[in-house]
Amino acid sequence: MGNSDKFKEISRFETDLNRCVLCGFCTFFCPVYREELVESSLARGKIMMIRALIRGELEFSKEFSERLNTCLLCMACTAKCPAGAQVPPAILAARADRVRAKGLPFWKGLILRYLLPHRRLFGNTVKVASKFQGIFMPRAEGSIRHLAFFLSALGKGRRIPEIAGKFLRQQVPVVAKPPVGVETKMRVGYFIGCANDFIFPQVGKKTINFLNKNGVEVIIPKEQGCCGAPVWFGAGDFETGRKMADKILKVFQDVDIIVTDCATCSSALKEYPKFLADTPERMDSYSKFSAKVKDISEFLVDVLKLPASAYRASAQAKGLKVTWHDPCHLNRYQGLNKQPRQIIQSIPGIEFVEMPNADRCCGMAGTFSVDYYGLSKKITDQKIEGIRATGADVVVTECPGCMIQLIDNLARHEMPQKVMNLMELLE
Amino acid sequence: MLEREFISQLEKILGEKNVLTSKEDLTCYSYDAVGTWIHLPEVVIFPTDAEQISKVLKLADEGKIPVTARGGGTNVCGASVPIKGGIVLCLTKMNKILEINKANLTAMVEPGVVLQDFNMALAQQGLLFPPDPQSFFGCTMGGAVAENAGGPACVKYGVVRQYVLGLEVVLASGQIVKLGGVTAKNRTGYELGALFTGSEGTLGIITKIVFRLLPLPTAKTLTLVVYDDLSVAGESVSRILASGVVPSKIELLDDVFMGYTEKVVPLGLPTDAAGTLLIETDGATPEVAERERDLIVEVCTKGGAREVRVAKDAAEMTKWVMARAGAMGAILRSVTAVQEDIAVPRDKIPEFIRKAKDLWKQRGLRGSILGHAGDGNLHPAVLMDHKSEELYRKAMEAMEEVIDIALSLGGVLSGEHGIGLEKQKFLKKAMDPVAIELMKKIKGLLDPNNILNPGKIWEA
Numbered sequence: 001m002g003n004s005d006k007f008k009e010i011s012r013f014e015t016d017l018n019r020c021v022l023c024g025f026c027t028f029f030c031p032v033y034r035e036e037l038v039e040s041s042l043a044r045g046k047i048m049m050i051r052a053l054i055r056g057e058l059e060f061s062k063e064f065s066e067r068l069n070t071c072l073l074c075m076a077c078t079a080k081c082p083a084g085a086q087v088p089p090a091i092l093a094a095r096a097d098r099v100r101a102k103g104l105p106f107w108k109g110l111i112l113r114y115l116l117p118h119r120r121l122f123g124n125t126v127k128v129a130s131k132f133q134g135i136f137m138p139r140a141e142g143s144i145r146h147l148a149f150f151l152s153a154l155g156k157g158r159r160i161p162e163i164a165g166k167f168l169r170q171q172v173p174v175v176a177k178p179p180v181g182v183e184t185k186m187r188v189g190y191f192i193g194c195a196n197d198f199i200f201p202q203v204g205k206k207t208i209n210f211l212n213k214n215g216v217e218v219i220i221p222k223e224q225g226c227c228g229a230p231v232w233f234g235a236g237d238f239e240t241g242r243k244m245a246d247k248i249l250k251v252f253q254d255v256d257i258i259v260t261d262c263a264t265c266s267s268a269l270k271e272y273p274k275f276l277a278d279t280p281e282r283m284d285s286y287s288k289f290s291a292k293v294k295d296i297s298e299f300l301v302d303v304l305k306l307p308a309s310a311y312r313a314s315a316q317a318k319g320l321k322v323t324w325h326d327p328c329h330l331n332r333y334q335g336l337n338k339q340p341r342q343i344i345q346s347i348p349g350i351e352f353v354e355m356p357n358a359d360r361c362c363g364m365a366g367t368f369s370v371d372y373y374g375l376s377k378k379i380t381d382q383k384i385e386g387i388r389a390t391g392a393d394v395v396v397t398e399c400p401g402c403m404i405q406l407i408d409n410l411a412r413h414e415m416p417q418k419v420m421n422l423m424e425l426l427e
Numbered sequence: 428m429l430e431r432e433f434i435s436q437l438e439k440i441l442g443e444k445n446v447l448t449s450k451e452d453l454t455c456y457s458y459d460a461v462g463t464w465i466h467l468p469e470v471v472i473f474p475t476d477a478e479q480i481s482k483v484l485k486l487a488d489e490g491k492i493p494v495t496a497r498g499g500g501t502n503v504c505g506a507s508v509p510i511k512g513g514i515v516l517c518l519t520k521m522n523k524i525l526e527i528n529k530a531n532l533t534a535m536v537e538p539g540v541v542l543q544d545f546n547m548a549l550a551q552q553g554l555l556f557p558p559d560p561q562s563f564f565g566c567t568m569g570g571a572v573a574e575n576a577g578g579p580a581c582v583k584y585g586v587v588r589q590y591v592l593g594l595e596v597v598l599a600s601g602q603i604v605k606l607g608g609v610t611a612k613n614r615t616g617y618e619l620g621a622l623f624t625g626s627e628g629t630l631g632i633i634t635k636i637v638f639r640l641l642p643l644p645t646a647k648t649l650t651l652v653v654y655d656d657l658s659v660a661g662e663s664v665s666r667i668l669a670s671g672v673v674p675s676k677i678e679l680l681d682d683v684f685m686g687y688t689e690k691v692v693p694l695g696l697p698t699d700a701a702g703t704l705l706i707e708t709d710g711a712t713p714e715v716a717e718r719e720r721d722l723i724v725e726v727c728t729k730g731g732a733r734e735v736r737v738a739k740d741a742a743e744m745t746k747w748v749m750a751r752a753g754a755m756g757a758i759l760r761s762v763t764a765v766q767e768d769i770a771v772p773r774d775k776i777p778e779f780i781r782k783a784k785d786l787w788k789q790r791g792l793r794g795s796i797l798g799h800a801g802d803g804n805l806h807p808a809v810l811m812d813h814k815s816e817e818l819y820r821k822a823m824e825a826m827e828e829v830i831d832i833a834l835s836l837g838g839v840l841s842g843e844h845g846i847g848l849e850k851q852k853f854l855k856k857a858m859d860p861v862a863i864e865l866m867k868k869i870k871g872l873l874d875p876n877n878i879l880n881p882g883k884i885w886e887a
Contacts, residue, residue: 021759022462024501024565028543037473037519037539038447039455039500048462052454063449080564082756084691 007054009096009238019085020047026077026087031361031379032070040067043077043087050094060098068095072368072379073234074361075332092275095236104235108367112231113240116194117247119225123167123198158373159411161199161404168192168201169222176208176218185215186304189255191248191269191293193262194226195400196421203400203421206314207261207296210426214310218259221251229268234366238276245272249289258292259299261423263336263399264366266295267329295330297339297398297422308346312427321351322425323392325383325406326359327399340398340422347425355386355395364405380409387417398422429469429513433490437472437514440482445473445520456515459508460501460562464848468495468509473520477595477603477634480516484632484878485601487514491876496628498539498567501560502574504768504841505848506627510882516632518569524548525635532640533592533609538569538633555643557584560843561752569633575625577843579676579707579751582668582801584641586843587624593637594620596630599874609637622869627845628880630873644675644709646716649738649747651694652727657681657702657784657796659731661776664704664800668773670726672719676707677801683810684754684797691757692750700733704800705751754797758810764795765822766808768850769833770842773803782832783807790825804842827853846884854885 004011022044027033032041039045049067052058073088081087104112115122169192178184188211196204208218225247232241248269252258260266270290277283300306313319324341331337337359344352363369363379387395387410395406395417406419438446447453453467474480487494493513500507509515522539529552536545542563546556559578560566566576572594577586593607606620607613623630654660657679664677680688681702689696696703706723710716724735738744750757758764771779780796787794787809798805807829809822830840830853840850840857854863863885870877 019760021756022458022460023756024460024499024562025756026565027499027501028541028564037522038452038517040452042455044500045455048458049451049454058450058454061451063451067451082691082753084756084760 006101007097008100009093010050010054010090013086013090013093016086016090017047017050019083020044020081020087021083021085022048023082025080025082029076029080031072031074031076031363031382032375035375035378036070041070043071043085043091046071046091047085047087050090053094060101065098065102068098069368069371070375072328072361072363072365074328074365076328076359076361079332089274092233092236096232096238096275099236099238104237108235112235112237116226116228116231117240117244119194122194122226123169159408161407163198164201166201168197168204169220171201171205172208172220174220174222176212176220178212178215178217182213182215184217186257187217187219187255188257188259188299189252190218190220191227191252191258191260191262191265192220192224193260193265193400195404196262200400200403200421203261203423206421206423206426207259210423211259214304214306216304219255224248224251227265227268229264230366232276233264233268233271234368238278242276242278242282245276245286249285252289252292256292257294257299257303259294259296261296261398261421263295263327263330263334263397264401266293266298267333269293270334295334295336295398297330297343298334298336301339301342311343311346313347313349314425314427317347317394317420317425318349320393321353321391322394322396323353323355323387323390324358325355325362325387325395325397325402327397327402328361330398331359340396343422344396344425350425353390353392355390355392357382357386360386362402362405363409364401366401369405376405377409377412380405384409384413384415388415392417394418394420396420396422396425429492433486433492434470436486437470437483440479441472441474445475447471456497456500456509456517458500459503459505459847461503461505464505464508464510466508466510466512468515469512471515471517473517475520477597480597480632480634481601481603483514483516484597484599487878488599488601488876491878493881494632494878495880496569496573496632498570499541499562499565501562501565502570502845502847504845504850506574506845506880506883507570508848510848513878518567518632521634522567527552527554528609529554531609532611532642533637534640535609535635535637536568537635538567538572540568542566542568542571549640550643553643554640556590556638556640558587558590568636568638572624572633572636573626573628574843574845577799577802577804579678579799579801581799581804581843582677583673583675588621590639591620591624591636592639593635594623594633595635596623597632597634599631599876599879603634604631607637611639625845627847627883629870629883630879632879642711644711644716646711646713647675647707647709647744648716648720649744650706650720650724651696651736651738651747652704652706652724652732653697653700653734653736654702654704654731655700655733656731658777658780660702660704661780661800663727663730663732664776665774666726666730667706667723668801670722672708672722674706674719674723674801675709676705677799678705678751679703679796679798679800679805680705680751680754681796683793683795684758687757687761688750688754691753691760692746694747694750697734705747755806758795758808762810762812763814764808764810765819765826766806767826767829768804768806768841768844769830769838770802770804771833771836771838773801775836775838776800776803776805779805779832779836779838783829786825786828786832790821792822792825794825799842802842803838830857848883851884851886
C-alpha cells in the first residue's frame with residue numbers, strides 16, 4: 001500500500017479491503033443502505049471509496065468524511081458476506097487515518113478528547129447538567145426527560161432518561177464481598193461503563209449484588225475511566241483511545257477477570273489489540289488484557305456456569321412477558337447471543353418471546369445517532385415494528401446505548417414497553 | 428464534462444437530493460458486481476417516477492448524453508458500468524410493490540424492488556416468483572428483466588422472460604410506452620415486451636413490470652449426491668431429466684468448489700470425491716416432493732453415485748442452499764478467478780466437462796466447474812493463486828477455448844449473465860451475423876442517438 005504513513009491504520013486492514021468482491025449481498029443487510037438506497041451508504045461503496053482514496057483519486061474531504069460516517073459499524077454486512085470481508089473495521093481504520101490527518105470537529109473533540117478521558121471532570125459536568133435538566137427543556141412524562149447541556153448534542157428533542165442523582169461509583173464500595181454465609185469462589189474486577197455510571201446506576205448495583213450472592217467478590221477500582229468506545233470505536237481517534245486503554249490496563253492489572261454489564265464496553269475492551277495496538281508491546285499487553293474481559297452474560301453462563309436455579313425474577317420483572325434485543329456489540333462483535341437467552345429462559349415466572357430481527361441494529365451506534373438523528377430514527381422504526389409484533393411488556397438488552405435509543409423511540413411511537421438491562425430481570 | 432446548466436435542469440426535475448455529483452458518489456457508481464471494468468459517470472440520478480425519467484431522457488437525447496440504467500448493481504458482465512460516462516440512472520428509489528393479485532396470479536412492481544423483498548412479500552400470500560438469480564439479496568426486478576436473469580430454478584421454472592406479462596418502458600425519445608398487459612395469454616401484435624427483456628438497458632428504461640406468479644410450493648426436499656467422477660455426475664443430470672421427473676434444482680459443484688465451500692460452510696463432504704449434485708424437488712404436498720426425490724435418488728444410485736445424503740430439516744436445507752449461493756464468494760476468499768457463463772444442451776454436459784478439464788490439464792491451469800447443471804448452464808472457472816499478468820493471459824486464452832468447446836456442442840456464449848462488456852468480443856462467433864445486424868437496426872430505431880447504455884453487447 002503506497003503512502004504508508006498516511007494510511008497507517010487502514011493498511012492494517014488491507015486484507016479486508018481487498019477481500020470484498022463487490023457481489024452486493026450486503027445491500028440486503030445494511031440498515032443504512034435499506035433506508036438511503038444509495039451506494040455510498042453501503043459496505044461495497046465505502047470499500048470502493050477507500051480503495052480510490054489509497055490510489056490518490058479521492059481525499060479526506062468533507063464529502064468523504066460524511067460518507068465514512070454513515071456506517072453503524074453494526075457488522076450485519078460482515079455476518080452475511082460470502083467472501084468473509086470485514087468491512088466495518090476497515091471503515092473505522094479509515095476514520096482513524098482521517099482523524100490523524102484532519103482532527104475532530106470542535107464539539108466532538110471537546111467531549112471525546114477532553115471530557116470522556118477524565119472521568120471526574122466528566123462526572124462533574126454531567127452533574128451540573130443534571131441540575132439544569134427540566135429548566136432549559138420542558139420535562140417529558142414520567143422519569144424520562146429532555147436533557148439540556150451535556151447531552152445537548154444528543155438532544156434534538158430526544159427523550160433520554162434522567163441523569164442519576166447519585167452516580168454508581170458513589171454508591172458502591174471499592175471491594176464488594178459476598179454476604180456472610182456465602183463462600184467466595186472467585187474474585188473479579190468490575191468495569192463501570194459511563195452510561196451505567198451516570199444514567200443507569202441501578203444496573204451496576206444489580207450486577208454487583210448478583211455476583212456477590214453467587215460467591216463472587218467484586219473489586220471496583222475508583223480510578224477507572226471510560227473504555228473509550230465513543231472516542232476511538234466510533235469517531236476513530238485512536239491516539240486518545242490508546243491513552244484511555246493504557247489507563248484501564250493499569251487500573252485493572254491486579255485482577256484476572258474483568259466483568260462488565262455494558263455490551264459496548266466489553267466489546268471495546270476486547271477489541272483493544274485489534275484496533276489500538278500500534279506497537280509489539282501494546283499488542284502483547286492489550287491481548288493479555290482483552291483475554292481477561294468477560295461480558296456479564298458470558299461470565300455467568302460460560303465462566304461461573306451458574307445452574308438455572310440461580311436465576312430468579314426480580315420484583316419488577318416477575319410475571320412479565322419479555323423479548324430480547326441483540327446489541328451488535330454483544331452478538332456480532334463477541335458472538336454472545338445464546339448466553340443472554342439462556343439466562344432469560346432460566347428465570348421462572350418470566351415469559352420469553354423472540355422478536356423478529358432481534359439481531360438488527362437499533363440505529364443508535366453512538367455518535368451516529370447524534371450526527372444523523374433522522375436516519376437513526378428511521379432505522380429504529382424497523383426495530384419498533386419487531387417489538388410491536390411480540391406483544392412483550394419489556395424489551396431486554398444489555399447495552400445502555402441500545403437502551404437509550406429504544407426508550408426514546410418507544411416513547412415516540414407511544415408504545416407501552418419498558419426497556420431493561422438483562423441484569424434488572426434478576427433477583 | 429456535463430455543463431452546470433444541465434445538472435441544474437436535472438435537479439429541477441428530480442430534486443437536489445436525487446442528483447449526485449461529488450466524486451465520492453460517482454466512485455460508488457463506477458462498477459458492477461465483479462469490478463473488472465471501472466468508469467466514473469458524470470452524474471448519478473434517482474428518479475422516482477416514469478414522468479421524471481421521460482423528462483430526463485428528452486434532455487439527454489437532445490444533448491446526446493449517455494444514460495446507463497442501474498438497479499442493485501449485482502450484474503457481472505459490466506452491463507451497468509457507465510463506460511461512456513454521462514448519467515447513471517439509478518432506479519433503487521422506485522421500489523414499490525404496486526399490486527399483488529392472488530386471484531389473477533400476478534404482481535405489478537416498480538423496477539427497484541429487490542428480488543428477496545419481492546419473494547418475501549409474495550410468500551406471505553402463498554405465492555412465488557420462481558427465477559432465482561443467486562444475487563437475489565441485492566438484485567432489483569428491473570435489472571432481472573433487463574438481464575433476463577435466471578438461476579438454479581430454471582430447470583423446472585424457466586427464466587425471467589417466462590414471467591413477464593407486461594412492461595411500462597420509457598424510450599430514448601422520452602415517450603412512455605405500455606407493452607403487454609396483465610393477462611396470462613396475449614396475442615396482440617408483436618411481442619415487443621420480450622425485446623426489452625434481456626436488452627441490458629440499451630433499448631429503454633423499464634419503469635413498471637407485471638409478472639406472472641405461481642403458487643408457492645409448500646413442500647421441498649434437498650439431496651446431496653456425491654460422485655467419484657464429475658462427468659458421471661453430468662450423465663446423471665440427463666438421466667434424471669429423461670426419467671420423467673423434473674426437479675426444481677440440480678446444482679453441480681466440483682471437487683475444487685466443494686473444497687473451498689467446505690472451509691466456509693462445513694457440510695462434512697468427502698474430500699476425495701470428484702463432485703456433487705445438489706438436487707431439490709418441490710410440490711404442493713410432501714408426498715409429491717418426496718416421491719420425486721426417491722425416483723431421482725434411484726436414478727442417481729443406478730447411474731454410479733457414490734453417496735446420497737438427504738437434508739433432514741429446513742435448517743439443513745437452508746445451510747446447503749446458502750453454501751451453494753456463497754460458493755463463488757468462498758473461492759474468491761482464497762484465489763482470484765476468471766469465470767464464464769456458457770450453457771450447453773443437457774445431454775452434452777459430460778462431454779463438455781471432459782473436454783474442458785482436458786484442456787486445463789494440457790495448459791497447466793487450475794480449472795473448476797460450478798453450475799446450474801439442470802439447465803446446462805455451467806460456470807467454468809480458471810483459478811489463480813496469485814496476481815500474475817502472464818497467468819491471467821493464459822487463463823483468458825483458455826477461457827476462449829472453453830467457450831469454443833461449448834459452442835461446438837451446440838451451446839451458447841451466455842446462459843444467464845448477459846453480454847455487457849465482458850463477452851462482446853466473442854459475440855461474432857456466437858451469433859448469426861444477420862441477427863447481429865438486426866439487433867443494431869432495432870437499436871437504431873429505438874435509440875437513434877445511441878444514448879442508452881452505449882458501448883454494450885457488441886463491439887463498436
